Amino acid sequence: MLINIDLHYHSGYSGGVGQINLTDFIETGPKKGINVFGTGDCLHELWLENLKNQLVETQKDSGIFQLEKQKSVKFILQTELIFTCSLKNKRKSAHIVFLFPNFESISNTIRLFELWNVKNTIGRPFVVCEDNEEVGNKISEILNINESIEFIPAHIMTPEGVFGSKNPINYLEDFFGGITDEIHVVETGLSADPIILGLIPELDKIGLISNSDAHSTWLNRCGREFTSLELNKDQFTYFEIIESFRSNSIIRTCEFNPTEGKFFLSGHRAGKERHNNDYCVYSPKFTPKDKKCPICGKKLTIGVLERALELSKIQGANRQYGFLPPKQQKFIHMVPLIEILAYYYQIKSPKSKKIINIYNKIVNLLGNECEMWFLDNSILEEKLSQEISPEIINLIKEIKNGNFSFSPIGFDGTYGKLVVGKKIDVFNVNFCSKKLFQKKLI
Ligand SMILES: [Zn+2]
Numbered sequence: 001m002l003i004n005i006d007l008h009y010h011s012g013y014s015g016g017v018g019q020i021n022l023t024d025f026i027e028t029g030p031k032k033g034i035n036v037f038g039t040g041d042c043l044h045e046l047w048l049e050n051l052k053n054q055l056v057e058t059q060k061d062s063g064i065f066q067l068e069k070q071k072s073v074k075f076i077l078q079t080e081l082i083f084t085c086s087l088k089n090k091r092k093s094a095h096i097v098f099l100f101p102n103f104e105s106i107s108n109t110i111r112l113f114e115l116w117n118v119k120n121t122i123g124r125p126f127v128v129c130e131d132n133e134e135v136g137n138k139i140s141e142i143l144n145i146n147e148s149i150e151f152i153p154a155h156i157m158t159p160e161g162v163f164g165s166k167n168p169i170n171y172l173e174d175f176f177g178g179i180t181d182e183i184h185v186v187e188t189g190l191s192a193d194p195i196i197l198g199l200i201p202e203l204d205k206i207g208l209i210s211n212s213d214a215h216s217t218w219l220n221r222c223g224r225e226f227t228s229l230e231l232n233k234d235q236f237t238y239f240e241i242i243e244s245f246r247s248n249s250i251i252r253t254c255e256f257n258p259t260e261g262k263f264f265l266s267g268h269r270a271g272k273e274r275h276n277n278d279y280c281v282y283s284p285k286f287t288p289k290d291k292k293c294p295i296c297g298k299k300l301t302i303g304v305l306e307r308a309l310e311l312s313k314i315q316g317a318n319r320q321y322g323f324l325p326p327k328q329q330k331f332i333h334m335v336p337l338i339e340i341l342a343y344y345y346q347i348k349s350p351k352s353k354k355i356i357n358i359y360n361k362i363v364n365l366l367g368n369e370c371e372m373w374f375l376d377n378s379i380l381e382e383k384l385s386q387e388i389s390p391e392i393i394n395l396i397k398e399i400k401n402g403n404f405s406f407s408p409i410g411f412d413g414t415y416g417k418l419v420v421g422k423k424i425d426v427f428n429v430n431f432c433s434k435k436l437f438q439k440k441l442i
């Protein structure tokens with residue numbers, strides 16, 4: 001049966017605004033339809049203590065954990081690390097998710113960190129390396145602790161990811177050195193999906209997984225992206241999950257809409273230094289030639305779409321957007337239901353009681369939120385019509401049919417804003433709020 005996994009989280013020790021408690025997943029996991037979560041920050045001394053105190057293994061050596069007497073949600077030991085190295089005299093960095101089969105492999109990794117002088121007093125530790133050879137060697141040393149430890153380049157297209165625009169790396173090997181062949185899957189990240197990653201030839205043979213990369217279990221964060229695998233519902237193990245990655249037998253990824261992601265287009269957001277309320281946002285063909293911001297004069301934050309098209313050229317393919325290399329796995333796009341309801345009621349906070357009540361009603365009728373995306377619209381209507389207003393049902397159907405967009409589309413750290421019934425061409429955005437530079441409204 002299909003198991004939905006969401007393996008990239010952060011505890012309160014990674015900065016950001018969230019504060020996760022493992023018990024919160026018991027509340028949101030079943031509503032969202034997610035079966036397995038990453039624990040986040042499993043190398044952090046205090047969070048690790050907490051994990052050891054609260055989690056019990058489902059069966060001996062299964063590598064799958066749960067809270068005592070709580071079978072509905074499972075956990076995998078997970079952290080994110082930031083590796084940095086020097087490439088052609090420039091510092092490069094990449095975020096990488098690590099998964100561990102047991103607490104022993106975590107203790108051994110912490111011992112390695114002590115030898116390397118890496119601090120595990122921050123949730124997302126930095127591993128500083130001289131060059132890509134050292135990155136490869138250090139990852140290899142971690143993998144040698146246990147052959148089932150898996151490393152996954154995280155949100156690879158966002159500015160902080162390995163292919164991101166902040167410190168451009170053009171080939172995986174430039175960063176990962178001798179360990180490149182051990183990459184079985186990469187994480188799409190919120191601002192990219194299989195269409196964006198289909199532009200990059202080097203990824204043709206690598207599996208894709210999707211995770212929420214969330215700092216909270218709130219309904220618009222938790223399960224906003226996930227991956228589906230075919231596994232035995234009650235007895236699956238950590239090793240079967242890793243084997244699905246290694247044998248490229250992922251069934252599908254369920255993607256946050258990339259145009260809602262915080263880094264889809266290029267630009268500078270309002271509120272930045274010297275910006276006040278002014279902002280600018282560009283599709284790739286409209287980005288100023290010098291890539292500088294017309295408002296503050298500094299380098300623009302180059303979005304995922306622009307960077308992926310650039311990589312396609314650099315890697316010698318020059319593919320058109322929409323090209324999909326033949327892969328077994330499928331994907332869908334989603335918009336968090338709580339955001340759809342917030343749009344309907346024009347309520348800003350997704351924590352409003354009013355929308356949470358409707359949300360709970362809908363997921364009770366459907367089983368979980370994820371079902372909403374897979375049920376045929378007529379069945380969806382049948383299931384909801386007794387208790388949910390026709391206007392809300394129609395809105396959900398309209399979004400499922402793709403009749404919506406985000407305006408502005410996500411850029412420079414800001415999420416896209418949902419608009420239903422209006423289409424925006426992602427290749428035709430050319431906007432600077434300072435009148436002098438304004439060419440076309442989006
Ligand atoms: Zn990250």
Ligand SMILES: [Zn+2]
Nearest residue numbers: 268293295296
């Ligand atoms: Zn600027």
